[in-house]
Amino acid sequence: MKQQLSPITAGLWRLHQWHLDVSARVRWIEQALDLGITTFDHADIYGDYANEALFGEALAAAPGLRQRLQTVTKCGIKLVSAQRPAHAIKSYDSSRAHVLASVDASLRALRTDHIDLLLMHRPDLLLAPDDLADTFRLLLAAGKVLHFGVSNHSPGQVNLLRKRHPLLAHQIEFSPLQMQALADGTLEQCLDLGLRPMIWSPLAGGRLFSGHDEQAQRVRDVLAELGAARGVSAATMAYAWILRHPSRPIPITGSGRIEALREAVAALSIKLSAEDWYRVWQASMGYEVP
Numbered sequence: 001m002k003q004q005l006s007p008i009t010a011g012l013w014r015l016h017q018w019h020l021d022v023s024a025r026v027r028w029i030e031q032a033l034d035l036g037i038t039t040f041d042h043a044d045i046y047g048d049y050a051n052e053a054l055f056g057e058a059l060a061a062a063p064g065l066r067q068r069l070q071t072v073t074k075c076g077i078k079l080v081s082a083q084r085p086a087h088a089i090k091s092y093d094s095s096r097a098h099v100l101a102s103v104d105a106s107l108r109a110l111r112t113d114h115i116d117l118l119l120m121h122r123p124d125l126l127l128a129p130d131d132l133a134d135t136f137r138l139l140l141a142a143g144k145v146l147h148f149g150v151s152n153h154s155p156g157q158v159n160l161l162r163k164r165h166p167l168l169a170h171q172i173e174f175s176p177l178q179m180q181a182l183a184d185g186t187l188e189q190c191l192d193l194g195l196r197p198m199i200w201s202p203l204a205g206g207r208l209f210s211g212h213d214e215q216a217q218r219v220r221d222v223l224a225e226l227g228a229a230r231g232v233s234a235a236t237m238a239y240a241w242i243l244r245h246p247s248r249p250i251p252i253t254g255s256g257r258i259e260a261l262r263e264a265v266a267a268l269s270i271k272l273s274a275e276d277w278y279r280v281w282q283a284s285m286g287y288e289v290p
């Protein structure tokens with residue numbers, strides 16, 4: 001990577017829903033960069049295989065943008081789609097043929113000559129780790145991918161691969177409403193190995209604010225109270241809660257609104273006390289620590 005991953009990353013999963021024309025997409029990327037968000041998270045499959053190309057179109061329209069940002073993308077999931085008529089069922093594929101073809105398609109769509117970080121999107125149950133490590137080496141030698149990582153893998157699956165090739169990041173779900181990564185060894189492993197956790201759905205996909213269930217309401221109330229004491233929004237406090245973990249998580253935003261990106265960046269200057277962190281944990285679990 002020519003530059004580090006930015007401490008907040010912008011996610012493009014929902015890009016096709018924002019209905020931005022090319023110049024608005026360029027403006028959106030520029031505004032994210034102005035906020036210090038220089039890393040952009042994609043996957044081949046986002047928007048039914050269309051979102052990388054929407055982003056690439058903006059990069060082509062504004063030469064100079066590419067060198068100011070890092071592209072993350074993922075591969076390994078095969079969707080049933082008119083864009084991929086050869087896929088008969090939804091499945092995972094970490095074979096050399098699939099990964100190489102997928103990277104080439106991502107490079108074309110993103111209109112770039114390299115991907116800064118490539119993640120295996122989901123753990124392939126048929127993973128042959130030596131073969132995949134060889135594929136990574138081929139991509140590295142060709143200059144097509146600079147770094148590798150995984151997403152949604154168990155600690156054991158991470159170990160299989162990282163013993164054969166260095167991994168930079170593990171992209172996982174984590175939020176005040178989804179705390180499994182605290183309990184299943186995922187964040188401990190990140191901490192132990194210095195593997196950066198990149199956090200997807202940091203606001204639980206919006207459920208933190210729209211959920212009518214008791215857990216969402218309890219957590220929302222505590223985040224709002226903590227935010228009011230500091231003059232920031234509940235969303236900012238949710239990001240601050242994630243950032244408080246010592247594994248140095250990198251939250252990935254999901255919104256198309258620049259104001260929402262600004263709320264995420266505001267969390268970088270907040271350090272929650274351990275008691276406030278546990279207050280949110282308690283609201284989420286519905287009970288105090290034993």
Ligand SMILES: NC(=O)c1ccc[n+]([C@@H]2O[C@H](COP(=O)([O-])OP(=O)(O)OC[C@H]3O[C@@H](n4cnc5c(N)ncnc54)[C@H](OP(=O)(O)O)[C@@H]3O)[C@@H](O)[C@H]2O)c1
Nearest residue numbers: 011012013041200201202203204205206253254255256260
């Ligand atoms: N590796 C994986 O398997 C995986 C899976 C899922 C996602 N991801 C990545 O993670 C990124 C983020 O995931 P996500 O979209 O689920 O993130 P999120 O931040 O948890 O959810 C974003 C959604 O919440 C809504 N929202 C409601 N109130 C909001 C507020 N106050 N501030 C911000 N958003 C609010 C947004 O709507 P508005 O747009 O109206 O603000 C948007 O629809 C994705 O773009 C993708 O890059 C990776």
